[in-house]
Each structure stands twice: as C-alpha cells, then as structure tokens.
C-alpha cells in the first residue's frame with residue numbers, strides 16, 4: 001500500500017479536529033512516540049494527536065482513511081514487541097487524554113472505562129469498593145494497550161487474561177464508523193464473537209474508545225509459599241502436578257536461580273539461590289487456604305522440592321511480589337550498555353519443563369547474560385537476553401535463540417507469544433503457527449481496514 005505523508009493541508013485539517021494544543025509535529029513529541037520498550041528501532045511518526053472523545057477519533061480516522069495516512073494507536077508505549085512503533089510513519093493517536101473511568105457498577109462487577117485509563121489507577125479506585133480488575137502486566141499499561149495486546153500477568157492463572165475480563169467494546173473502524181460489540185451480560189451465545197477478534201489485534205482492525213471490563217471481588221485471605229528445587233526442570237514439573245491437583249493457585253510463578261540472585265541483591269530478600277516457585281492462594285477463609293498450602297507442599301515435596309516455606313507474612317509477600325513485578329526493569333538496570341530482548345512463548349503446561357530446559361541451555365550456549373522466568377501456571381515462559389547495544393553479532397545470536405525457542409514452542413502445540421503480542425518481532429512466525437488460517441486473518445484485516453491504514457507492518461507478515 002502506498003501511504004501518503006502528513007502534508008501541510010493534512011496537518012491543518014487534523015489540528016482543526018482537536019485544536020492546536022492537542023496536535024503536534026514537534027520533534028520531542030515525535031521522539032516520545034517513536035519507540036516502545038523493545039529492542040526494535042525507533043521510527044518517528046509525522047504527527048501526534050490526542051483526542052478526548054470518540055467523535056474526534058472517528059473524524060481523525062475518517063480523514064486519515066480518505067487521505068491514506070497510516071494511524072497507530074498509542075497507550076503508554078510499554079510494549080516489548082514493537083507493537084506501537086509507527087513503522088510506516090503517519091499519525092500516532094495517543095489515548096492518554098481519554099482516561100475517564102466512566103462508571104463503576106459494583107453490583108454487576110463491571111466498569112466502563114476509556115482506553116487511556118492506566119490499570120493501576122483503575123485498581124486504586126476500585127480498592128475502596130473491595131473490587132479489582134485482575135489482568136496485571138506489571139508495567140504502567142493502559143486498558144487500550146492491554147486490550148490490543150491481550151495482556152496478562154502474574155494472576156492470570158486464576159483470573160484469566162484481558163480477553164477473559166472484557167465484556168463489551170466500542171470501537172472506531174478505519175472508515176470512522178463507531179460500533180459496539182458484546183453485552184453487559186456475564187455470558188452470551190449470541191452472534192459472532194467480535195470482541196475476541198478485536199482483543200489482541202494490536203490496533204490493526206479498529207481503535208477501542210470504550211470498554212466494559214469485568215471486576216473481581218478482593219478476597220478476604222491471601223496465603224503465599226515459596227518452594228525451592230535443586231533443578232529448574234523439577235520446579236517446572238511441580239507446576240504440572242499443582243495444576244492437575246485442582247488447588248487453583250492465584251499465582252504460580254517460576255524463577256530460575258539467576259533471577260532469585262538478582263532479587264536478593266536488589267531487595268535483600270535472602271532467598272535461597274535455587275530454582276524457585278512462588279505460589280499464591282486467594283480464598284474466603286484461613287482453613288481453606290491452609291488446606292491448599294498443605295497440598296501444594298506435598299506435591300512440591302513429591303517433585304523433589306528442597307525447601308517449602310509457607311505462612312509468609314504480608315510485608316515479606318508484598319516485597320517478593322514487587323520484586324517479581326519489577327524483574328524486567330531490575331535485569332535492565334543491572335546491565336548498563338545492554339539492550340534487553342524478551343522472548344515470550346507459551347506451551348501446554350505438560351511441555352513446560354522441556355521448554356524451560358531448552359531456554360536455559362540456549363541462554364548458556366549463547367554466552368549472553370540470560371534470565372529465565374515465567375507465568376508457569378499458564379505455561380508462559382520468558383527468557384530475557386541482555387546483549388550489548390548495537391553489537392550486530394550478539395543481535396544475530398539472540399535472534400537465533402528466539403527462533404529456536406519459538407519454533408519449539410509451536411512444535412509442542414504452543415504459541416509464538418503468550419502475552420506480548422506479535423508486533424514486529426513475531427510476524428515471521430505467523431505462517432508456521434497459523435498455517436492456512438493466516439489467509440483468513442488477512443481477509444479479516446482487509447474487511448475492516450481495506451486501505452491498511454491501521455498500525456501497518458504489524459501482526460501479518
């Protein structure tokens with residue numbers, strides 16, 4: 001597709017939609033919207049625009065579509081696969097000023113939110129009402145960015161990803177048409193499931209201007225345990241057994257020893273530097289939780305656990321959780337002069353030990369500092385490799401490691417990305433992963449965005 005640059009006339013028209021304060025072609029604003037948190041190179045957009053309501057979004061898209069100007073949505077820019085990088089330049093549409101929590105309906109466990117709401121801010125509001133929005137990617141992500149990437153996090157094993165926690169969307173299509181999809185009922189069998197199509201589509205099919213999200217009740221009791229193992233495969237094996245037992249942990253995180261060492265160094269946790277499972281249980285009463293913890297202990301011990309520590313008090317638990325949430329930032333801080341590549345794959349839980357082994361082996365062979373951890377309960381594995389910035393030889397090694405891990409994940413029935421999205425980095429695996437259905441994805445893209453103006457250069461190879 002031959003796109004058009006943002007010319008003087010386009011700039012005047014776009015500026016007239018939102019007013020001069022919310023349209024910019026200034027260098028610093030372009031730079032701020034040229035790069036996410038990934039290793040993918042920055043690309044400057046030609047202009048940035050900040051709408052405050054759906055009518056403005058609709059007018060902007062209608063104009064861009066007529067003029068063939070590419071448009072890329074922007075939340076907080078915390079993606080790690082190049083998802084919001086405007087690779088074909090054009091316009092970046094920044095949702096940070098559409099950040100109203102429109103309504104909270106406690107009795108229905110629902111909230112209507114605009115896409116620019118940061119999920120931690122929503123949860124801060126909800127805390128006082130005994131509610132929370134469960135998907136928790138860790139970084140200061142917006143609901144729009146989470147929907148677009150189908151983000152998930154530490155507690156997805158129990159509460160589901162963003163997809164499982166969304167009931168209704170209002171979307172502006174490339175043509176400027178505004179459509180609603182889904183319902184406020186907690187279940188439905190009606191019609192085609194457009195919500196599931198738009199969630200995870202990385203702003204390539206339409207831009208979300210409002211969402212109704214599911215809320216959960218904050219539980220009365222939380223209990224946490226830490227199980228250490230002499231080898232990482234044994235820890236991964238225990239994950240499968242815990243899942244099979246039906247004890248339903250709220251988080252089930254695996255940290256290889258190099259991650260534990262870093263957490264100790266940064267936060268003085270004093271944990272044994274061994275492969276570790278962090279397990280959390282949520283429940284209504286202490287007795288029920290104690291039973292779950294006891295069962296987890298038995299399972300871990302039968303899988304070769306060296307040490308099982310339970311009854312962790314709240315401050316220590318919060319400290320460990322914070323260290324886990326900050327894992328990626330901590331790794332980056334400890335490797336100045338390096339860029340991080342986060343390899344994100346997910347596999348059926350039974351294949352998790354094999355993937356973990358391969359990830360550690362590959363990291364070791366690469367000679368590049370590597371950290372293996374993941375949302376083990378979801379079979380989701382991350383390997384962060386810290387290569388020297390601009391070192392092309394290391395970049396090639398990292399790409400090869402990523403290729404081998406992704407191909408293995410697909411071979412065992414998994415996926416090239418568990419939660420970070422396809423973005424730029426995973427496009428090359430789409431054919432291997434999706435086979436003949438990739439052609440249907442292309443047809444869907446053409447149906448919703450015939451001129452291909454929405455976030456071009458993403459998802460589809």
Ligand SMILES: Cc1cc2nc3c(=O)[nH]c(=O)nc-3n(C[C@H](O)[C@H](O)[C@H](O)COP(=O)(O)OP(=O)(O)OC[C@H]3O[C@@H](n4cnc5c(N)ncnc54)[C@H](O)[C@@H]3O)c2cc1C
Pocket residue numbers: 036037072073074075076077078079080083084095115136137138139140141142143144145146147148149150151152153154202203204206207208209328329419420455
């Ligand atoms: C330290 C760190 C830790 C992370 N940990 C996790 C994790 O545990 N789990 C996880 O899932 N992710 C994780 N991420 C990745 C990232 O935080 C998530 O993918 C997040 O959902 C991105 O949200 P954002 O608001 O930053 O979106 P952006 O990065 O700004 O955009 C993401 C995508 O959404 C599109 N978009 C933005 N707004 C809209 C809209 N209104 N409508 C349609 N499309 C839109 C963009 O075009 C882009 O394709 C982590 C990132 C970092 C830096």
